[in-house]
Amino acid sequence: MSAPGDRPPLAVQDVTVRLGGEVILNSVSLEVRRGEFLALIGPSGGGKSTLLRVLAGLLRPERGAVHSSTPPALVFQDYRLLPWRTALRNVALPADLGAGGGLAPQEALKMVGMEAYGPYFPAQLSGGMRARVALARALAQSGDVLLLDEPFAALDALVRERFNAELRHLHEKTGRTTVLVTHSIREAVWLADRVAVLQGGQIVEVLDTRGEGRVSAYTDGLEAHLRAVLGTGDSTRLRAETAGTRSRSGWLPALAVALALLGWHLGASALNQPFLVPTPGAVWQEAVKTAPALAAAFWVTVRAALLGTLLGALAGVLIGYPLAKWRALERFLSPFLVASQSTPIVVLAPLLVSWLGFGLLPAVVVSALSALYPMLIATLVGVRELEGTYHELFSTLRASRWQRLTRLELPGALPVLLGGLRLAASLALIGAVVWEFVDPNQKGLGLAVQVAGVYQNKAAQFAAIALLVGYGVLVYTLITALERQVMRRRGR
Numbered sequence: 001m002s003a004p005g006d007r008p009p010l011a012v013q014d015v016t017v018r019l020g021g022e023v024i025l026n027s028v029s030l031e032v033r034r035g036e037f038l039a040l041i042g043p044s045g046g047g048k049s050t051l052l053r054v055l056a057g058l059l060r061p062e063r064g065a066v067h068s069s070t071p072p073a074l075v076f077q078d079y080r081l082l083p084w085r086t087a088l089r090n091v092a093l094p095a096d097l098g099a100g101g102g103l104a105p106q107e108a109l110k111m112v113g114m115e116a117y118g119p120y121f122p123a124q125l126s127g128g129m130r131a132r133v134a135l136a137r138a139l140a141q142s143g144d145v146l147l148l149d150e151p152f153a154a155l156d157a158l159v160r161e162r163f164n165a166e167l168r169h170l171h172e173k174t175g176r177t178t179v180l181v182t183h184s185i186r187e188a189v190w191l192a193d194r195v196a197v198l199q200g201g202q203i204v205e206v207l208d209t210r211g212e213g214r215v216s217a218y219t220d221g222l223e224a225h226l227r228a229v230l231g232t233g234d235s236t237r238l239r240a241e242t243a244g245t246r247s248r249s250g251w252l253p254a255l256a257v258a259l260a261l262l263g264w265h266l267g268a269s270a271l272n273q274p275f276l277v278p279t280p281g282a283v284w285q286e287a288v289k290t291a292p293a294l295a296a297a298f299w300v301t302v303r304a305a306l307l308g309t310l311l312g313a314l315a316g317v318l319i320g321y322p323l324a325k326w327r328a329l330e331r332f333l334s335p336f337l338v339a340s341q342s343t344p345i346v347v348l349a350p351l352l353v354s355w356l357g358f359g360l361l362p363a364v365v366v367s368a369l370s371a372l373y374p375m376l377i378a379t380l381v382g383v384r385e386l387e388g389t390y391h392e393l394f395s396t397l398r399a400s401r402w403q404r405l406t407r408l409e410l411p412g413a414l415p416v417l418l419g420g421l422r423l424a425a426s427l428a429l430i431g432a433v434v435w436e437f438v439d440p441n442q443k444g445l446g447l448a449v450q451v452a453g454v455y456q457n458k459a460a461q462f463a464a465i466a467l468l469v470g471y472g473v474l475v476y477t478l479i480t481a482l483e484r485q486v487m488r489r490r491g492r
C-alpha cells in the first residue's frame with residue numbers, strides 16, 4: 001500500500017458494502033489529501049461508521065478499492081481502553097504489539113495533557129480523560145493516518161468543545177491525515193478542511209470549509225455569554241474513589257466463626273460424650289500433642305492438592321481455550337466432556353491403581369482431574385465473553401494470534417479464570433483426599449481421619465478435618481483477595 005509521490009494517502013474508489021442483505025455503501029469514492037482534516041457527516045444509519053471501518057481495514061468491501069498509505073490508527077467511539085492496563089500501558093499497547101513508531105507513549109500522553117495520569121487505570125478516569133488516552137494511543141501508533149469515529153459523542157457539550165479545540169491544535173502540530181465522523185455540522189465546519197456528506201450510502205456533497213466560520217463559531221453573541229457564565233469544560237477530573245464506600249463489615253466472618261466455636265463448645269460440653277463429639281479444647285490439645293505427625297500428613301495432602309490444582313488448571317486452560325475459539329470443536333467434544341464430568345472420580349481409582357500404581361503420581365492425577373473441569377469451563381466462558389470490540393482494536397494494531405492470546409484474551413478473562421481457580425483448588429483438595437482413601441501409601445490427612453476413626457479417637461479425627469478445612473479456607477481467601485484486587489482495578 002505504499003504511495004507514489006502525489007497519490008492521496010487515503011482513498012476509496014467505487015466501494016460497495018452490503019450488510020445483512022442491505023446495501024450500506026453504494027459505489028462510494030473519496031480521496032483524502034495529505035495532512036488534510038476531513039469530516040464525515042450524515043444522518044444516523046447513513047453508513048459513516050461503515051465507511052470508517054472500510055478505511056481502517058476492518059471491513060472488506062464487496063466491490064471497489066481501498067488505499068491507505070499506512071495502516072490507519074482508529075479512535076473508537078467507546079475508546080476501547082483495556083481495563084487491566086494503566087493509561088500509560090494502554091498508550092504503550094501499539095509498541096507492545098509491534099505497531100508503535102508514532103510518538104513515544106509518555107510523549108503522546110503529554111500531547112493530550114494526560115502526562116500526570118499515566119499510572120491510573122481507565123476505571124479511575126473520567127470520560128473525557130479516557131477519550132484523551134484513546135487519542136494518545138492512536139498518536140503512539142505508527143503511520144500518518146488518523147480515523148476518529150465520533151470519539152467525543154459521549155462527552156458533555158463543554159468538554160467536547162474544549163476537545164475540539166485541542167484536536168484542531170493537535171492536527172496542526174502532528175500534520176496527520178485525519179478523518180472524523182461526527183453528527184455535528186457545526187463541529188465539522190469548525191474543525192475540518194473539507195466536509196463530506198454521506199447519505200443513503202452515497203457521498204452526496206463534499207464542501208471546502210477552510211476559513212469558514214472557525215474563528216467565530218464558538219464565540220458569537222449569546223453563546224459567548226453563556227460560555228463565560230459556565231466556564232470551560234473540565235475533562236481532567238478523576239473519578240471518585242470507590243474504596244471509601246467499601247463495606248466495613250469485614251469482621252462479620254470472624255464473629256460467625258467465634259460464635260460457631262462457642263456453640264460447639266457449649267453443645268459438646270452439655271452432651272458430655274467425648275467419643276462422639278469432642279470439645280474444641282480437646283481437639284486443640286490433641287492437635288498440639290500430635291503436631292509433628294499432623295504436619296507431615298498435612299504436607300502429604302497439600303502437596304498433592306497444590307500440584308493437582310496447578311496441573312488441572314493448566315490442562316483446563318489448554319483444553320478450554322481452543323474450545324472457546326472453535327465452536328465446532330466444542331460441539332464435537334461436548335459428549336466426551338459431559339461423559340467425563342458425569343463420572344465420579346472415585347470410580348476411576350481402581351483403574352488408576354492398575355495403570356499408575358500407588359503414590360504421589362496417581363494422587364496428583366486424581367486431584368488434577370478433579371480441578372480440570374471448572375477451569376475448562378472458566379476459560380471457555382471468559383475467553384468467549386470477552387467483547388468482540390476489543391478484537392477489532394487488535395485488528396487495527398495488526399496483532400498476531402499469540403499477541404491476542406497473551407495481551408487480550410488471557411488478561412481479559414482473568415477475573416473469570418480466578419473464579420474457576422477458586423473452585424478448582426477446592427475440588428483438587430477433595431480429589432487428593434479421596435485418593436488417600438484408596439492408597440494407604442499416601443499418608444495424608446485423609447488417611448489420618450480414617451486411622452483415627454478406627455481407634456475411635458474423635459479428637460484426632462476433628463483435628464485432621466480442621467486442618468483440611470483450614471487449607472481450603474486459606475486458598476479460597478487468597479484467591480478471592482486476588483480476584484477483588486483485579487476487579488477493583490477494573491472498576492467493577
Ligand SMILES: Nc1ncnc2c1ncn2[C@@H]1O[C@H](COP(=O)(O)OP(=O)(O)OP(=O)(O)O)[C@@H](O)[C@H]1O
Nearest residue numbers: 019020024042043044045046047048049050051183
Ligand atoms: N453488522 C451489520 N449487519 C447488518 N447491518 C449493519 C451492520 N452494521 C451496520 N449495519 C447497518 O448499516 C447501516 C449503517 O450503519 P453505520 O453504523 O455505518 O451508520 P452511521 O452513519 O455511522 O450511523 P450512526 O451515525 O447512527 O452511528 C445501519 O442501518 C446499520 O443498522
